[in-house]
Amino acid sequence: MFWIIQSAISQGILWGIMALGVYITFRVLNFADLTVDGSFALGGALSAVLVYHGVPPLLAVLAATIGGLAAGFCTGFLNTKLRIPGLLASILTQIALYSINLRIMGSPNLSLLRIDTLFTKLAAAGFPDRWVTMALAIVCSLIVILLMYWLFGTEIGSAIRATGNNPKMIRALGVHTDTTTILGLVFGNGLVALSGGLIAQQQGYGDIGMGTGAIVIGLAAIIIGEVLFPQTNFMLRLTGVIVGAVVYRIVIALVLKMGLRSTDMKLFTAILVALALYLPTLRGHARQFQLRRRNGHA
Amino acid sequence: MLDIKSVSKTFNPGTPNQNTVLHSVDLHLDNGDFVTVIGGNGAGKSTLLNVISGAVLPDNGQVLIDTDDVTWLPEYRRARYLGRVFQDPMQGTAGDMGIDENLALAARRGQRRGLAWGIMRPEREQYKQVLQDLNLGLEGRLSIKVKLLSGGQRQALTLLMATLKQPKILLLDEHTAALDPKTGARVLELTQSLIEEHHLTTLMITHNMRDAIRYGNRLIMMHEGRIILDIRGTEKQKLTVEDLLHQFEKASGTALDNDRMLLS
Incomplete structure (x- = not known):
């Protein structure tokens, strides 16, 4: 049982980096970006193929991240320059990435059996396998959180946040919102692909379907994080997203242990996220109901 | 002109x-x-x-x-x-950002924005001062989110933002x-x-x-x-x-x- 939980935590932290990417587009930029499913698999595909062909694992992860940056740029370009609505622009990139990812890998699945990855290399250096995964995940997520904290504190980062909050106002203050929108999508999808690249190496294979539903998992992690860390500063909110992803993974691991099939998980996640998104509305109804009763109208 | x-x-x-x-x-x-x-x-x-x-x-x-x-x-x-103030008090400010952050965005109106910090320490003192002149009691609440302000306070803040950089x-x-x-x-x-x-x-x-x-x-x-x-x-x-x-x-x-x- 301990091992299951520990593995869920490590997995959760790695997926949490993806969720941080979703946080940038969904929460900071207020952009429903479905590129994520494609850019996550893109990161996985690039990372797997490059490692398979002998590229140093760290370099492969870097290449995966750059691929994600490019994917985010595509969605941003479609949205801001061609004026395609955000949701549709991101679906177009996502569907295009499906073909691209297949081209990159050459097959729907690429196994890294007996091939050195970031994780096996460190394990070979004498560290215990499970702890390597966890330590690496923590280090990576820490770097990402610090980077985000810095970035969104800068002038450009503030402008990106304002773009998600009130584009009309920030345009009146001289910011080209096309640029800030593209930048937000680029950073977000870069993180998503970084996460995909790390996870492909950790699980030992790249798969064309590994990104399916990633956006929903990202949302689940964000919402769980917000429930656990309400009303807090930016640093803790980012940490909350990682914690949310970990909690999500642990719940999934427990539900699986209870006998649900792994193929049921997407349904389970969808219901979880739908309920979580309903929560604010439910609270409003509950408050109204209470008020009505107090005033004797119920 | x-x-x-x-x-x-x-x-x-x-x-x-x-x-x-x-x-x-x-x-x-x-x-x-x-x-x-x-x-x-x-x-x-x-x-x-x-x-x-x-x-x-x-x-x-x-x-x-x-x-x-x-x-x-x-x-x-x-x-x-240009400094601009719109009819809708919600449109002139970023509600999810602090008063200080909104002012800092306005202080950089029309300037190139880079990787320097979005708000510097001396700026906060300056903003406290200009808010004090406004006499809305906001100078002590520099970091609260603008969406918590009333329409009048938001509009006064927008005016201040529009004139912060002449x-x-x-x-x-x-x-x-x-x-x-x-x-x-x-x-x-x-x-x-x-x-x-x-x-x-x-x-x-x-x-x-x-x-x-x-x-x-x-x-x-x-x-x-x-x-x-x-x-x-x-x-x-x-x-x-x-x-x-x-x-x-x-x-x-x-x-x-x-x-x-x-x-x-």
Whole structure:
């Protein structure tokens, strides 16, 4: 049982980096970006193929991240320059990435059996396998959180946040919102692909379907994080997203242990996220109901 | 300071909804002019302001600010000339960001934004000072989110943001219309004092004829896309609401049709 939980935590932290990417587009930029499913698999595909062909694992992860940056740029370009609505622009990139990812890998699945990855290399250096995964995940997520904290504190980062909050106002203050929108999508999808690249190496294979539903998992992690860390500063909110992803993974691991099939998980996640998104509305109804009763109208 | 030369604008050209909102409008503002703009529904007041700010591009004509031709400059690149306050208090500020962060965004209006910190330590002291002058009790709550402020406080903050970095021209689009009369009056007083303090060239749309008469050194009235009255100097000082209504009917040949204007 301990091992299951520990593995869920490590997995959760790695997926949490993806969720941080979703946080940038969904929460900071207020952009429903479905590129994520494609850019996550893109990161996985690039990372797997490059490692398979002998590229140093760290370099492969870097290449995966750059691929994600490019994917985010595509969605941003479609949205801001061609004026395609955000949701549709991101679906177009996502569907295009499906073909691209297949081209990159050459097959729907690429196994890294007996091939050195970031994780096996460190394990070979004498560290215990499970702890390597966890330590690496923590280090990576820490770097990402610090980077985000810095970035969104800068002038450009503030402008990106304002773009998600009130584009009309920030345009009146001289910011080209096309640029800030593209930048937000680029950073977000870069993180998503970084996460995909790390996870492909950790699980030992790249798969064309590994990104399916990633956006929903990202949302689940964000919402769980917000429930656990309400009303807090930016640093803790980012940490909350990682914690949310970990909690999500642990719940999934427990539900699986209870006998649900792994193929049921997407349904389970969808219901979880739908309920979580309903929560604010439910609270409003509950408050109204209470008020009505107090005033004797119920 | 500002020159608008025979600017025309037609919305939805070539369709049944074709609507010419500006008919070859000419307007010149001198440095330090404080011009109030009134007019009926669909007179073209807001479009005139939007042509200046770049939110709407004209079909023809020229817009010059300080002899720079900005006619075709996109909105975000004109920002360095302009301070703007909108009618809706929600539109002038970023609600999910702090008061200090909003001010810091405004302090960098029209500047290149880089990877330096979005807000520096000495800035906070400066903002505390300017907020103190505002007398809204906000100086001690620098980091609270703007969405927690009232409409009047948000509009006062937007005014402060628009003037924090001195603009060539201040554009006010019915910026007190969404406020209750008392708060609106306070925001107008604040507007007046900021304009005087910084010697700002200002264009202010209002639906309140009394305000249009009381404030500014010049009043223009628009009707169906044309400037039909331009009253300044001592003539403006002597103006009354009755005069204005009478002059409007004489100039336009119709009665005034702005419901809000007549009711206020």
